Amino acid sequence: MLCVHFCFIGICLVTNLSKRLVLAGDAWYGVAHGCTRKLGMKICGFLQKNNSLDEKSRMVGAFKESAKNQMCDNSERFMRAETDFSNLFARDLLPAKNGEEPTIQFLLEVVEILTNYVRKTFDRSTKVLDFHHPHQLLEGMEGFNLELSDQPESLEQILVDCRDTLKYGVRTGHPRFFNQLSSGLDIIGLAGEWLTSTANTNMFTYEIAPVFVLMEQLTLKKMREIIGWPNGDGDALFSPGGAISNMYSVMVARYKYFPEVKTKGMSAAPRLVLFTSEHSHYSIKKAGAVLGFGKENVILLKTDERGRVIPADLEAKIIDAKQKGYVPLFVNATAGTTVYGAFDPINDIADICEKYNLWLHVDGAWGGGLLMSRKHRHKLNGIERANSVTWNPHKMMGVPLQCSAILVREKGILQGCNSMCAGYLFQPDKQYDVTYDTGDKAIQCGRHVDIFKFWLMWKAKGTIGFEQHIDRCLELSEYLYNKIKNREGYEMVFEGQPQHTNVCFWYIPPSLRSMPHGDERREKLHRVAPKIKAMMMECGTTMVGYQPQGDKVNFFRMVVSNHAVTKSDIDFLINEIERLGHDL
Amino acid sequence: MLCVHFCFIGICLVTNLSKRLVLAGDAWYGVAHGCTRKLGMKICGFLQKNNSLDEKSRMVGAFKESAKNQMCDNSERFMRAETDFSNLFARDLLPAKNGEEPTIQFLLEVVEILTNYVRKTFDRSTKVLDFHHPHQLLEGMEGFNLELSDQPESLEQILVDCRDTLKYGVRTGHPRFFNQLSSGLDIIGLAGEWLTSTANTNMFTYEIAPVFVLMEQLTLKKMREIIGWPNGDGDALFSPGGAISNMYSVMVARYKYFPEVKTKGMSAAPRLVLFTSEHSHYSIKKAGAVLGFGKENVILLKTDERGRVIPADLEAKIIDAKQKGYVPLFVNATAGTTVYGAFDPINDIADICEKYNLWLHVDGAWGGGLLMSRKHRHKLNGIERANSVTWNPHKMMGVPLQCSAILVREKGILQGCNSMCAGYLFQPDKQYDVTYDTGDKAIQCGRHVDIFKFWLMWKAKGTIGFEQHIDRCLELSEYLYNKIKNREGYEMVFEGQPQHTNVCFWYIPPSLRSMPHGDERREKLHRVAPKIKAMMMECGTTMVGYQPQGDKVNFFRMVVSNHAVTKSDIDFLINEIERLGHDL
Incomplete structure (x- = not known):
């Protein structure tokens, strides 16, 4: 002073x-x-x-x-x-007169909140979440009220709202958040998203997204090369997630074999059937429902003990369907199932698809990232024979949400399938080469820019950076597997080393360890994982997923895709499960 | 020193x-x-x-x-x-040991690039774009190479890439960017997007997005109240854009009347037809193609001279379809057509829908925002009678891309239509009220957080702030209309004051003004707008859309949704059109 x-x-x-x-x-x-x-x-x-x-x-x-x-x-x-934000309002920011200074100060204040959040995300002494029930948040926490009102709030309140939104959220980048296939907070990807938001444009035309459109084109070509399609030829788009990418694959298959459906509807086609494994993602069945096939015409294939499609079952079901007068159209092979992380034997399935002239789609939403690893890509051998591939960089490659690609081997088919030639958007008489306008290939009109963060990460890490990330995550899951496979109180859901980072296991509390196998034990065991999970969330120390599968009662599914995870975090998870589950 | x-x-x-x-x-x-x-x-x-x-x-x-x-x-x-970024790489950032300092510095450097971009966006002395043809950008501009490589680039290069990406892009928030229905750069919305990217989570479960899920729920309820559904009851979701929202409406209508299609496919239903205006957005036709109706079963309705559906034509076509043995299912009324900005007469259409028991959808992607204005909401009178509504806050309300809502009057029908009950995601035995998990209502699995920016803007502006924004944009378009309606060298595409901000007009260069009407003049006039647009883009001074419509040759479609626009910008556009087009 x-x-x-x-x-x-x-x-x-x-x-x-x-x-x-x-x-x-x-x-x-x-x-x-x-x-x-x-x-x-x-x-x-x-x-x-x-x-x-x-x-x-x-x-x-x-x-x-x-x-x-x-x-x-x-x-x-x-x-x-x-800056005193208590007397400033949104109307004082740009484009307001003299709005530049408050705008910059406001954005810097937000950035401070965000950088503090980033710091804490990687700090193991912080919680993964501060859990509250819906009714608690709805009633309003101290100073944090979700209700919208007629009158504006001050920027000071807006900043408080930003802080509180993060405070009551879940740190999906925390090294001990294992709850989903998408986890981690990549700093380059984050910067890419901030830039994308600032550019605030739309992928539908080259006209308003020239750089992003070209980045998308180059990156998708690189992905097709990595899949193994000659010269990286073909077509592709980023879509709003793996479910929509899988839906595209079914649409394109239908268009390939029955193009008249586009104009005349499903009544122009025979009764078509789709095949996918009982362990596959539900989006294939959902696509069947949405697109008018009907979910009962999505035929589920048996898997082996480790969750991989049994090719003989596929062939048997194709023959059976044909005998019943149905027309087999499409087979989905999953590269990395959601729960077990299983890779269907693509080559065997491709042989059958060739024999019966069926469209082969590979759902590599989760496992596609392994293509970046020389050590692990053999698990997807045969993928180059697929007609289409879903691959979500936002899962195993650590790209921020959302980033999902649908890649198609045949050039021009996305356009053929989806084009409506809207004159107001896709004028043929523009001054540039309008083949760069991507909008008419999509089922969307406006399309979010999902490419930039991914492109920027690829630049910053290089192909080898992604490879190292993949290899490291798989090593960590191997570490977990080796740690618990013979440990007292654990049972593995399937035998042998997992193919992906998914490690599926039951934790058996001491009270159940000597109980004879049977319904009572099953029922009790079924309740163990939900109870432990609920306690984890209340404590906020870690998060991991659980689910039943087929006739198997609730088990934990551990996955690693976050580059912040270390062996100590795996140890922590195990200790935490034992700490919380010991007295159940 | x-x-x-x-x-x-x-x-x-x-x-x-x-x-x-x-x-x-x-x-x-x-x-x-x-x-x-x-x-x-x-x-x-x-x-x-x-x-x-x-x-x-x-x-x-x-x-x-x-x-x-x-x-x-x-x-x-x-x-x-x-910080010297030339020796720093992505691997030096968090979670790397000692990565915190470089992480913060890198993010701050990015923020500096972004805040400079924000400043320039609102600066009329800067260009809207620095146009380059695809081949120019692909060949690589000085220091800016789009190709991806195996090895990582330094953070210094990454920062250069960020700068260049913005440099060669289009400033969609610039006060003279009028090219799309979505324009403007709202600072609060931008902050909201930055936070959303940092939180990097997924809307499918309350578990990992508690605050966002509740914000979505409250905001959608508020939107339903504004539509006028009793107590704001019903259901809704944010979807990845208006085309997908419209697709939802068709799906839900089909489920309502023919729920067995979900299981058995379109073959379980009679031949269904959908109705929409010839001026409506192409996504209705696209939905017909995608969902298995076939685009020829999307029947186009005639409009009056101003682009509004003629209700009598709807009724005639319903009767005609029934006589041919088709089953009418769904009518789309557009509230704010893409090109003319026309509002279909919802009440008249609703009467017909009630009479024939058809699903009424209102596509208010563009015009829904007018519901926020006491002065203009009468243009959507009758919307409370709709079964479903599409409303894109990312258009007229200035929310950053993407933010599109599909709102449905009947509660539970989205769930009924789309649920697949995936056990690994939607466990019934969670510790919280799982009705807050939204994922099974969607056709997506993962779903981007589109709500936060919108919620934050609503907090910051209040309902009245949106009203002021809407009223102001409409005043500006009225200003443009009054300025050019009798001005030499201009012809309006339709008579009378536009209902929305769309002002559609031809600029007639002096060389065509005395030419008799006929094919030659038409052909020449058809080439005027593309030429002026190309020159605008080369100069980078402004951008406005053009298109043909029906038998009308290329005309300009001016729209205002950017809160940075002033009358001087409208004047600028007119001067620029005249400057560039004078000698054509």
């Missing part, structure tokens, strides 16, 4: 200078520095509160002028200011 | 202090300040490059310690540091 300083050191020696201003509280700090970030010239202004406003503005003005003179491009380094 | 300062003023008088550190270049600035943002205590450290490292770290250490002692919560104010 007592000290008045004004220190100014700025000698413009270079032409390539950018300006840096940090406005903190009522004090100004300004730094003009070399654009190369290595020149050390700095300007520092420091003004105390008790300076008169006039003096302050004069001095600040002088600094600003000086800094301006040293500027050689029109980019500005941001200024940080102590 | 000559000045060594270390200034430290910190007296801890309050308990509620947060820490502020700004590390700039080789200098540290630190400010500990009151959390209330109004207490003026500050700490400033300034160290020049020529200090020895030892001395620097000692002093910095001392400062850090002191700041720590004054900290009363565990949040940290971010530090800004001059």
